[in-house]
Amino acid sequence: MGRRLGIIAGSGKFPFYFLQEAQNLGYSCVVAGIKGEAENDLENKADVFEWIDIDGIFKLITFFKNQGVNEAVFAGKVDHRKIYKEGKIGKALLGLLAKAKDRSPTAIIEAAIGFLYKQGIEIIEPTKFITSAFCDEGILTRKKPSREENEDISFGWDIARKIADLDIGQTVVVKDKAVVAVEGMEGTDETIKRGGLIAGEGAVVIKVSRTLQDPRIDLPVVGLNTVESLVEAKAGALCFEAQYVPFFQREKAVSLADANRISIVAKKVNKKGSRLNI
Structure with a gap:
């Protein structure tokens, strides 16, 4: 034992x-x-x-x-x-x-x-047990984000970080440089679906960690369930924080995203003072 x-x-x-x-x-x-x-x-x-x-x-x-x-x-x-x-x-x-x-x-x-x-x-902290789930920066799918999707990622990124630091939620849904949905108590998957109902096809989902993330308390994650929600919402892209947000069931999730022409991007941000060490 x-x-x-x-x-x-x-x-x-x-x-x-x-x-x-x-x-x-x-x-x-x-x-x-x-x-x-x-x-x-x-x-x-x-x-x-x-x-x-x-x-x-x-x-x-x-x-x-x-x-x-x-x-x-x-x-x-x-x-x-x-x-x-x-x-x-x-x-x-x-x-x-x-x-x-x-x-x-x-x-x-x-x-x-x-x-x-x-x-x-x-x-x-759970992070030392799951180091293989963290991604380096890059595009993980065959489909690259379009120019419009990249603009929505840039627009929504700082907003998502501010919402996360306010302990409201860690996910935002953006379309045409407008915030469509912000995560509250319902969680990421329901936020994505709600954003799809409001924005229709082609929204961008952004998932981040807090500036001072304590992974003992809450470790934001993405995975197959996330991509299934993207498919249901007819979203165009997912961008999450590289090296800070683990990606579970990555192979199946990327395969599903590829089959539905969804881009998945891991974006790196340097943080000073974060508790998270991987």
């Missing part, structure tokens, strides 16, 4: 990718799957698995301590909208919300990280 690592798993394919990479490095992975978020098949791939409710932080702590876990990562998405849904908030989550400076995802997770640390469980 290798060194034990806890994984707090939300939705999407990130938990699967992270789990496989950690196991390949010799870790024994103890996975807490968040009910209503994590996929069922994750249970079959983990070394040890337990389902927890979204506000089950005390059950999480007991589970990890019983399994000898003192380091863990967050992997996958949790629908932030649930904090406004009746019946989804128990006393434990209400306690965390009271400790948070506001109800933004960053503030809530920061409060959770602090509470877990006091209980002897340190949340660590």
Whole structure:
């Protein structure tokens, strides 16, 4: 049995990718799957698995301590909208919300990280486990962005960075040098689809990280699901931040983009003071 690592798993394919990479490095992975978020098949791939409710932080702590876990990562998405849904908030989550400076995802997770640390469980950065998922700068698809798409990328890039630094969202949809949609609580995929409904065919999607991104709290990602949303929205291009936004299921995603004449571009930006090291 290798060194034990806890994984707090939300939705999407990130938990699967992270789990496989950690196991390949010799870790024994103890996975807490968040009910209503994590996929069922994750249970079959983990070394040890337990389902927890979204506000089950005390059950999480007991589970990890019983399994000898003192380091863990967050992997996958949790629908932030649930904090406004009746019946989804128990006393434990209400306690965390009271400790948070506001109800933004960053503030809530920061409060959770602090509470877990006091209980002897340190949340660590996931980036060292997934270095192969980060891309260098360049065009990843056969189709290059058109002149108009490049102009929309240039127009939307700084806007996306400012929105991200304000902790609003990390995705914007642009068409004809106009912002069509900004990511909120609904997440990237729903933002892309909403942008497609408003703008119609040919919109550009931009995904970035924050200037001072703390990957323990939130690591922005793109992947096959992202491209599937681009196809549904009839988008023309995706531009994401090279070396800071991992690209999961890259081969399948690029193949799908090529089949639908969608450009995918990784754009590099130099950041001073960022926590993210890969």
